[in-house]
Amino acid sequence: MALNTENDPLMCKCFPTSLTRPTINWFKNLARGSVDSFRDLCDKFISQYYGNKHPAKDISSLFTMKQHEEEHLQAFLTRFNLVKSMVIECHPSTAVRTFKLAMNQGILFHTSLVVNTPKTMDELNERADGFVRVEEKEVTNARKTSIISTEEKSKTKIRQKQAPSQRQASWKAKKRPKEEESVTPLKVTLARLYQENKDKFSSPLPIRQPL
Structure with a gap:
C-alpha cells in the first residue's frame, strides 16, 4: 500500500481490511457518498475515535x-x-x-x-x-505449600471430631463390669424362687428406735 498512497479509491477500499468490530460496523454505517477522499476518511475515523487515544506523557x-x-x-x-x-x-x-x-x-x-x-x-x-x-x-x-497446609488442617479437624466419640466408646467399654458378661440368666420367676427358698433366709433384725 505504500506504493499506492496517491490512489485514493484503492486506499479507501483497502482501509476496512485493517478494521475489526466495532470499527468495521462504524465503517459500514457511513452514509453513501459522504467520503470524498482517503484524507477525508482518515479525518472521519480520527474524529470518531479520538476519545480512545492515549494522551502523551512527559518524563x-x-x-x-x-x-x-x-x-x-x-x-x-x-x-x-x-x-x-x-x-x-x-x-x-x-x-x-x-x-x-x-x-x-x-x-x-x-x-x-x-x-x-x-x-x-x-x-x-x-x-x-x-x-x-x-x-x-x-x-x-x-501455593502448593499453602494447599498442602490447608489439607492437613482439614484432616486434623476431622480427626479431632472423631476422637471424642472414639474416647467415649472406649470409656463405656472400660466402665462395663466384667461380671456382667458371666451372669447366668434366670429361668424361673422371682416369686417362685422365693417360695422355694424362703426357709433358708433369716428374719432381719428389728429396727432400733432412736434415743
Whole structure:
C-alpha cells in the first residue's frame, strides 16, 4: 500500500481490511457518498475515535512511578513499559534510571541493577526474564505449600471430631463390669424362687428406735 498512497479509491477500499468490530460496523454505517477522499476518511475515523487515544506523557510520569509492596516483577515491568511507551523522547539511560528508582529495594533484581546497570530498557527486560521465571516458580511452590497446609488442617479437624466419640466408646467399654458378661440368666420367676427358698433366709433384725 505504500506504493499506492496517491490512489485514493484503492486506499479507501483497502482501509476496512485493517478494521475489526466495532470499527468495521462504524465503517459500514457511513452514509453513501459522504467520503470524498482517503484524507477525508482518515479525518472521519480520527474524529470518531479520538476519545480512545492515549494522551502523551512527559518524563515526570516515570519519576512518579513506584512498585507496589505486593506487586510481582512481571506486573511492574508491564506497567512501567506501558507508561514509557506514551512518553515522548525518553532517553534509554533515563528510562533505566527511573525504573531502578521505582523498584522496591532489597529484591535480587534490584541488586543486580545496582551492581551492573544495563544501558537500555531492552537489556533490562532481557535480564529481568530470568528473575521473573524464578519469582513465578517461588509463587507456584508457595501455593502448593499453602494447599498442602490447608489439607492437613482439614484432616486434623476431622480427626479431632472423631476422637471424642472414639474416647467415649472406649470409656463405656472400660466402665462395663466384667461380671456382667458371666451372669447366668434366670429361668424361673422371682416369686417362685422365693417360695422355694424362703426357709433358708433369716428374719432381719428389728429396727432400733432412736434415743
